[in-house]
Amino acid sequence: MAGREVDGALSLLLTQFIAALYYNERHHDLQKFSPNDKIPELKQDQPPEVDTLDPEQFKAGQLELARDLITKEQQIEYLISTLPGLDNSERDQLQMIRELEEELGAAEQQRQEALRERDEVLKRLDGLVRLIRRH
Structure with missing residues (x-):
């Protein structure tokens, strides 16, 4: 702007x-x-x-x-x-971009881990719901 x-x-x-x-x-x-x-x-x-x-x-x-x-x-x-x-010089700006890409990569790993945990929790919850329905 x-x-x-x-x-x-x-x-x-x-x-x-x-x-x-x-x-x-x-x-x-x-x-x-x-x-x-x-x-x-x-x-x-x-x-x-x-x-x-x-x-x-x-x-x-x-x-x-x-x-x-x-x-x-x-x-x-x-x-x-x-x-x-x-x-910032061009070199400084490139370094900042690399650092931001690393942060983005780490955030993406955390997101993938959170998705795996969600899937595990959903599986356990599904198992509990099935167990409750049987009884």
């Missing part, structure tokens, strides 16, 4: 990454990086490609998105840490 939670959290993290990229792409201010750069003029009926925000508002939005990304990443790390077997 924890694996599904990790998958869901990773999906949300990716969505948050996309939202952060979209926010930065959509709301940055238009600046020239070199004298040769040109900012295209928009036609009257053409929607702007960038909806420039006030610098403080833009930074506040970036900070909020960054905090959300960090929080989600920490949640994913926690979920991953709860997955079984992460602290």
Whole structure:
């Protein structure tokens, strides 16, 4: 079940990454990086490609998105840490499997012994019932 939670959290993290990229792409201010750069003029009926925000508002939005990304990443790390077997090497896991197989074998022997005892008790009980019917 924890694996599904990790998958869901990773999906949300990716969505948050996309939202952060979209926010930065959509709301940055238009600046020239070199004298040769040109900012295209928009036609009257053409929607702007960038909806420039006030610098403080833009930074506040970036900070909020960054905090959300960090929080989600920490949640994913926690979920991953709860997955079984992460602290065990492959050799340790194989050893655990062997030990569990031995325990299973011992439990199966106990079950077979219990079945034999049950059959013996049923035979004796059947003999007693027949003996009582005769009398």
